[in-house]
Amino acid sequence: MLPSSICYLVEGGHQAPSADNLQPWLFTWDGETLVLRSKELSAASEVFGRDSHCEALTMGAVSENIVTLAADAGMEGDWDLSRENDTFLRFKPRSVKEQVSLPVQHEVFSRHTNRFKFDGFDTAPPYLQELEGLSQGACKLRVCTAQAEIDVLADLVRRASSLRFRNRILHEWFGKTLRFTRREVEGGTGLDVSTIDLPPGGGLLLKLIMDWGRMSRLNAVGMYRLLSSIEAQAIRRSPGMLVVLGPRSEGVDAGRLMERAWLGLERHGLAAQPYYVVTDQLVRLADHQLPAELVATADHLQAASKTFLGDDADAFPHMLLRFGKASKEPPRSRRLPLDRVVLKAESNSH
Template identity: 30%
Template sequence: MDQQAKADILSAGIAAPSADNSQPWRFAWHGDELDLHIDAGRSGRVSDSRYVLSDLAVGACLESMVIRARALGYAADVQTFPGPEDERWAARIRWRPDPEGDRPGEPLATAIEQRHTDRRFPWRGPIPADVRDRLSAQAQRITGGRLVWPISSAERKAALGLIRRAETLRFKSPLLHAELFSSVRFSSGWHGACEEGLAPSTLAVEAPLRPFFQMMRHPGVMATFRWLGAAPMLGWRSAWLPIRLSPGLCLLVIPSAERADVLAGGRALQRVWLQATLDGLAVQPYASAGVLSLGFVPIEPAFRSQLSALSSALGTLCRSGQGLVFLRLGYARSALRDRSGRRASGSFGVFP
């Protein structure tokens, strides 16, 4: 494999999504083999207990690289978690010339750099059945992955309530609140960008609400807001309202909460998201319900019963397996101006 191909493959991986734009990837080349590690300094926070969010991001990164490599004429032999003694060693990939390299190109590769999160609303619809079928087919390309579409009014109501409760909990819990606001780079201002974390400009907060949102990063202020009953209202604004006003919602389901399945879920998520991008859809992920329902997050004792209720409700919605990530979908009225950046490529590890 030549140096340019290696650089192109890594560029595709770095463009993948990660929780709060944490970019928890480390790379190391050994000839034509690539080791993919979880970055110890950018993982392991409260919601990332047992590396759930990092495994999800690693899966998306891995699939991006596999897709780009296929477009360049290379196939990948992937071994996940090859070293049981190192819990942050997520994958080893051996690249080789693709014996089917003369087949039609990989269409998803063209969407890798265009894929992004869009937190604006409302969006237009409806989403045609053939588009839903294409997204579901992409999830199924990864073993064990599938999409559940809450179509009926009862299913939609249940999903909305579940997501709202999970998002409300992020504001009720001091631990989750501190984690949430630690990722927002307020120093970037409301019109600037940043290469890591979330720039305020990407959050789609309405101008009149920005001073209050900025105040919420202070624990004392947020404690007062909680006392005033603001947490349910924040869950309503951040989750229920934008989803209620959007034409599409689906849930990515994986077979179990095992790390290998979560990583595979990240691969399926990336395929679905890239296909949605090709189909002109705007996408916003909601991972809180799935991650909290796994039961790994060391939340305050006062909220543990709520985690159990979330898990039960999610199990009812997905019927079997483990619900992992909800995706809000629709057709945006205009192109998105503000997108999250990426760190310089040299900060991700050992390059060729």
């Protein structure tokens, strides 16, 4: 059994966001050191690849939760946040408390993705200025509240999303991650469709188009254009957008920064939804993972992204987030039971 202070850190790490709620992490405790590792997900690695940018970003978010909780609870010890193969964090606390009462009210436990409509703010919250000043390593944030800037980002999402809807591997993968019934949701992973802002009948439509044969026939008459425009429209109507920028190799730092900014937004009463689609298409383009017929469109996406965000190597968009005042509290996504993500390790304590 984990000591309660370590369990607290593990539970906080386990609340991190992950692409399609896959939770690709494992924790071990040997009596002295807490270790965070990434977990091989065979199906997902076909889509995102082992050692993917997506994995680094996610593990950065988990690390940020653990570091934040430990700092706020006054837990001291030796930290090693340098990545080594599948290991992303090692923490050897100076003392281990077996019985402590720790604040479960911490924002790490309430952070969530809100895919519903956001209301605007009359005057920009002062926190936004603070956000502009946040950084982690070589990664920084760009905050956009001017409609012209938000429109450009919405257009990037439209272009990227139109690519995704034409990519059989990505489309079928997305279908596999959707959870429609209560039983499926209770499995603890994947995307609960009730967290998606769908119009009446939208769930049924989603189910129907997940069949690639049907989707490709519909794409021939422009379905991908319609769906990507709907996605972009949600951004156009949002009061603010956040871009996490940095060198492409710095996915872990970008993930830490994303999580810190997201926790801060919620602390200041704002809700957020991340959009990974632009990053994902740019990574696939650079790594030659796109079907040949989509490369020219992806080149245009890349050119448009560089025109807006800059051509420097340290201006790679790691993540886009829209934010604003929540108009609706979304259902909270589930997690796997803790024993599925905590690996038993040999004890060093005696």
